[in-house]
Structure formats: structure tokens, C-alpha cells
Amino acid sequence: MRCGDIIKNSWASDDNPTRHFIFVEYSGQYAKVIHLDGKGGMSWGRYYKDSLKHDTEHYTTVGHVPIRKILKTALMESMS
Numbered sequence: 628m629r630c631g632d633i634i635k636n637s638w639a640s641d642d643n644p645t646r647h648f649i650f651v652e653y654s655g656q657y658a659k660v661i662h663l664d665g666k667g668g669m670s671w672g673r674y675y676k677d678s679l680k681h682d683t684e685h686y687t688t689v690g691h692v693p694i695r696k697i698l699k700t701a702l703m704e705s706m707s
Contacts, residue, residue, distance in 0.1 A: 628679060633690035634660070648672060649692060650679070 628634075632650045639646040648662035657673040664670040679686050 628658070628688070629691075631692045631694040632688050633692065634679070635687050635689045637685045637687070645672060647689070649694065651694070 628650050630651055634648055634650055636646055636648065644663035644665040648660040651659040651661060653659075653676050654673075656676055658676050658679050660672045660674060661669055662672050674686075
């Protein structure tokens with residue numbers, strides 16, 4: 628899994644805002660993610676690293692967004 632991967636959590640129902648999330652990084656035994664909060668915003672979340680790595684039946688990669696590139700470009704542009 629790499630930063631920016633969009634993951635579908637099939638444990639969550641279709642109307643659950645956390646059904647899809649973006650993987651950010653592993654930190655210890657957890658994976659840090661960003662997901663919708665159901666109120667029009669976003670929030671941080673975390674999952675067990677082992678679950679994301681091994682339960683590929685319920686956690687599947689469905690897309691990717693180049694988060695690091697987008698953030699780096701925005702920061703570099705703000706410095707000019």
C-alpha cells in the first residue's frame with residue numbers, strides 16, 4: 628500500500644462515510660488514513676496495519692490520488 632491509495636472498506640455499509648478512505652502511512656501497528664466525516668468535512672482515522680495488509684477480501688484498493696505530489700506542488704507554488 629502506498630500513500631494516496633484509495634481503499635474500499637467492505638465491512639462498512641454503502642452509506643457509511645468511512646467506506647472509502649485514503650491511506651497516508653503506517654505508524655507502528657496502525658495505518659493512518661483520511662476519510663469523510665459525514666458532515667461535509669474530512670478527518671483522520673486509523674486501522675490496524677495487519678488488517679489492511681492481510682484482509683484483502685474486505686480492504687481493496689480502488690484508486691489512487693498523488694497526495695504527496697499535490698501537497699508539494701502547492702507548497703512550492705506558495706513560496707514563489
